[in-house]
Amino acid sequence: MKTGQTHLFIPGPTNVPDDVRRAMNIGQQDMRASDFGDLTIGLFEDLKQVFRTRTGEVFLLPGSGTGAWEAAITNTLNPGDKVLMARYGQFSDLWVQMAQRLGLEVEVIDVAWGAGVPVAEFERRLGADTRDEIKAVFVTHNETATGVVSDVAAVRRALDASFHDALLFVDGVSSIGSIDFRMDDWGVDLAVTGSQKGLMCPAGLGILAVSAKAAVAAKTSTMRRAFFEFEDMRAMNAGGYFPYTPPTMLLHGLRAALDRIFAEGLDEVIARHARLAEGIRRGIHAWGLDLVAEHPSLYSNTVSTIRTPDGVDAREVIRIAYDEMNTSFGSGLGRLAGKAFRIGHLGDLNEGMCLTALSIAEMALVRAGAQIPMGAGVAEAQRHFTGVATAQPRLRIAAE
Amino acid sequence: MKTGQTHLFIPGPTNVPDDVRRAMNIGQQDMRASDFGDLTIGLFEDLKQVFRTRTGEVFLLPGSGTGAWEAAITNTLNPGDKVLMARYGQFSDLWVQMAQRLGLEVEVIDVAWGAGVPVAEFERRLGADTRDEIKAVFVTHNETATGVVSDVAAVRRALDASFHDALLFVDGVSSIGSIDFRMDDWGVDLAVTGSQKGLMCPAGLGILAVSAKAAVAAKTSTMRRAFFEFEDMRAMNAGGYFPYTPPTMLLHGLRAALDRIFAEGLDEVIARHARLAEGIRRGIHAWGLDLVAEHPSLYSNTVSTIRTPDGVDAREVIRIAYDEMNTSFGSGLGRLAGKAFRIGHLGDLNEGMCLTALSIAEMALVRAGAQIPMGAGVAEAQRHFTGVATAQPRLRIAAE
């Protein structure tokens, strides 16, 4: 029987803070009540701050980030539109597949899993697209499968350098609210996230921010859509209502989660993610293991994807942690299955939790056959967190 | 300040039982864990019992009933397909609009709000459709706006009488789990419901049952879709997983709700709804007021839509109940706005709650200017519930 706290270190759903859980534990209520907007209207405004947009608008969709991807596409593009995408992990791959299914002509650039968005190649293609055939550029800001963060601002610069008018779509599901994201500054037109990552709520809400430019595009878009129609949502949202029965419980959770984010400060939240992620990474490197992310500039502050040593099946690491240590790590997805496992380090997190993750990972790796020094990763992370680069390890060795 | 219990008598979201609320109050978990299917696989099987299908399959969609409507259409029909629909309330109207938006050619039969599906006219049109141009017939089983239940079995007979092969779509959002619904017996091909009505959970899940015939149609359907693709769901669901991050909290709630339904017995649940609804209706008639539903055979056992007397604004009844009595009644929708209010009587309900609804409605009606006899509706419902047709009212009058 499993005892004690469940240690959840997947890159979403993330640990829901106790006050968010409490906020969701409510009786049902009339989503057409005269005062329903007291709950909801503020959410739209506050989410804009999280997306860092003043000029955009935000929609809340019952569903998931995947649903929000679809809503972004079907509301703003036209059948057969050409779009430019890159594939460097499971989630960017799924987005490509969706775009194809929805009838877009997708120009895909495949790069290594572990690389980020190929900005130079994007710039080349955009520059070559003199007839403006590319209607949209899609970027997976944080590729949750590989633990790679891409440079969205650079994509914007590439667009601007080509004086290209394509819409800029960004999947920020595992970055927004945790990693610096600047919708207005970066000229993002459609930014997608979900409730279950940096926003510290359970899954169930897709969240979409739409720029003024995208809103104009939506007026003439001819793709078929109904459930996720912007017009319907905009009309109802103005009064705090929805064109369908909303998941009210999650709206209460989101309210509490946003209150937490603003109480801590969004900049502070982002800085905390950076600090904790660096501790995790130093721990991983102390084991002598590699991240899938190819370069430090690509390291994600929300998820680290760790290659297991040759001969060590990452699935076994995950199984041991889950079955024997009441701990969930993320699995290697797609081509990384068996070769990597992931530590999610986003949302409601602190130093102690990161050390828990490292200490359990160390035990699971060793049990799975890895030759890694027990405690070494924890110690490196502790040094990072305390700022104390103690000389004691040597003393300790002498004592052995 | 509002004090005491909130009295919720809208036709959904319904009151969530305490054990369902408790079941949802959980820590997050890995939706890719090896034992996740222990929670989920049984849900699909058990939902089949609720739909009363042995040969169909069930899908769970993050979203709402509206999303499930869309999934039913986009997975099984083709652009430009002709479909036969009737419009007799807000929700059948919305479904017509969705079908049109999604590119179907909708043959709409408008009947009075208060009538049900026009079976004879359906039969006539189907008989006349000798070239099988009609690809699907849509029926709103329980029109939540008017409180009208329609005869789905009769529609099936009409299809069979014409040897017509059209798919039969049924919106059972506010009937399934509360009013007798028989997917296999009635030859329903696509049956739609949501989590927040008879299934006693919060909103957030669309639930769709698909017949074998519909599954075949899905193989050749050319409508664009991605998020709600049956194939993806079927492939993942087999192992208990989902092609997107599922709203796990709701899955736990659904588990607890299904356990309740089976503990009570589905037949008993349906009988309870009938008994409680009859009490509510006797109360309404004791006030001297009319239901929007035109005939007793059309009375819904989940929602009663009540016409307010001339000169009494139904919105004022609802406002008084909400602002002064901590009570939510359903509003008159669309053309019924101001002319009717609704009492939802479905889900986790008992006699006491029905009497609460009636007693508060009486006070709100009187306050809003209606000349109705205070306590009369309650008394009639009590007689129905106790089976005691007391002669005491006369005694009481003598005592006055």
Next chain:
Amino acid sequence: MKTGQTHLFIPGPTNVPDDVRRAMNIGQQDMRASDFGDLTIGLFEDLKQVFRTRTGEVFLLPGSGTGAWEAAITNTLNPGDKVLMARYGQFSDLWVQMAQRLGLEVEVIDVAWGAGVPVAEFERRLGADTRDEIKAVFVTHNETATGVVSDVAAVRRALDASFHDALLFVDGVSSIGSIDFRMDDWGVDLAVTGSQKGLMCPAGLGILAVSAKAAVAAKTSTMRRAFFEFEDMRAMNAGGYFPYTPPTMLLHGLRAALDRIFAEGLDEVIARHARLAEGIRRGIHAWGLDLVAEHPSLYSNTVSTIRTPDGVDAREVIRIAYDEMNTSFGSGLGRLAGKAFRIGHLGDLNEGMCLTALSIAEMALVRAGAQIPMGAGVAEAQRHFTGVATAQPRLRIAAE
């Protein structure tokens, strides 16, 4: 299987508001933490307002009102002290028994169950006690068994009229926070309540307010005590701590409950209890039944004890309500067993709930064989609540 809301109409534990429940659903915490007082210190101050004392102090005891009774006695009296008490119900009787067990010499005045504190007789005895042998006078402010509220201010006047120095003990378990109670104005020395009545929390806390005079008496009291020692509590409470592990969950609940009370306003809470109780009583009288309380001046605003008609076993009324209607009424206690049942109407309550109680009681009474007019009590209460004395009942009769 029981379905729908559980209707709880006992005189405690009362219905806990949803926000109080949420407040209690917390992780455990260190009761010695440096900031624990942030939670607790305000409780003591705010409870003083509920007791309406500026000069007294408040103690929170893990236990119940019964424990607080004991703490009041053992901290301020001496073995063999003579105390004056009256017995007019189950709870005043139990207090007499406790006083005797703890070694006091109890001068008991027995009056009818249904009467209140015999002020004139108290005054006579106090006047006759020229040697000040009576060290304390005990009053059960609201006798929960009979639904009788007594005149504490009159007892104070009796004491003052005799220039008597006895301590005044008041059991306000089912009154404080619901019925007007004025510790300072009435010169109460030891006032006892619990968490589970007007304070809308679960059971588990005894709450005791102690006057300056009682605090002086405590310094020389020689009764044996340890767990409930005032000195220990006072010393620790000053910093927000406790001499034992406190039931922190309840302290959080109490915080939320006090916030509710102050948001509504204590005067408004008391007025609401009066208004709702009057509705309940008018309903009872419309049935033609009697309260145990002998006179309207004695009617309790928190609980009504109703005599069932001859031949109707009150236990059967309660059983039917509980087994068949998911409803709890209070039973007749002691000599009232089988002869009376009780409706608790205190705490987090509103009009709709009172009508629920009456309508269910009507059905249970009729089922148990009482000849009462169905709906009549509800109608009277509705008229009281709406202020509309409709003439419609006559119309309705004509229609029958």
Next chain:
Amino acid sequence: MKTGQTHLFIPGPTNVPDDVRRAMNIGQQDMRASDFGDLTIGLFEDLKQVFRTRTGEVFLLPGSGTGAWEAAITNTLNPGDKVLMARYGQFSDLWVQMAQRLGLEVEVIDVAWGAGVPVAEFERRLGADTRDEIKAVFVTHNETATGVVSDVAAVRRALDASFHDALLFVDGVSSIGSIDFRMDDWGVDLAVTGSQKGLMCPAGLGILAVSAKAAVAAKTSTMRRAFFEFEDMRAMNAGGYFPYTPPTMLLHGLRAALDRIFAEGLDEVIARHARLAEGIRRGIHAWGLDLVAEHPSLYSNTVSTIRTPDGVDAREVIRIAYDEMNTSFGSGLGRLAGKAFRIGHLGDLNEGMCLTALSIAEMALVRAGAQIPMGAGVAEAQRHFTGVATAQPRLRIAAE
């Protein structure tokens, strides 16, 4: 602002498992309902298994362990009775004080804080007590202040060796349910515990097991008592009821906690505590620090009290952990204030949590000025937990 999980490592209240929290989140109910015993009667039986008694009986007292201490004394002893006690920590000291306050003549043996019950000296005194003046012997099984477990079986042997008839009182508040405790085998007469330690519930219940011999003594005991009277409780408990309003929420929590214990197996629970405690201790020793407990045979499996190095204020360690790391460690109590801090490792616990405790303690100690090798304690505990005594630390050193 504090983020992430709160790390609670005090020796009670302990972390409440999520299912126990859910079980407590209930609506209030009638504690006199006909089926209340369905909840409660099993609790008494199941608690007997936890105490490992077949012949004793169990009482549940609203209050705390301190209240249960008092109940044990006042129900079975007489004023002026001589009792034999030892003082070796804060809690044994408090128990001595209570016994004195309640009017017992206490023969106290003071031993070092860090030692356990002085069995030989007890045996000597009992042997010398030829007139059987000692009516009871008190043992603090697990001294929560010092982290010392005493040998109760040896005290029983000492009593038997002297053919002494004194009652054997045992404070098992922080041992029962976590450390092997055998009421019948050890001839314990009064065994005290609380809800908030090994029983994994919030504070609020004192729990007392009473041997047949103690029950006989209770019949003639002349100490004053009322609230905690065994007779009253026994009479009511037989039907599942209580002589006061019980803290029902905690009874539900206790039910869920007992279900957990039996699902894991009591022996397995005890073995788990031993295994986890050993990991913690190896970690502490790897730091080069000492436990207050004087000898390994005295090491408690529920709490470790750690002496901080000279010059390191233990209060500062606790403050840093609390303020900066969202972590609660136990403080040094009484004479240990500032000199020691405590790690509670009992209740719902697993390996990951123990490593969290050690890793945070390491950081807090280093920040407070201790020269301890970062990560060293974690590594030792990991080796213990995995059974892998890796040679890798050397590899790691080479890499530095």
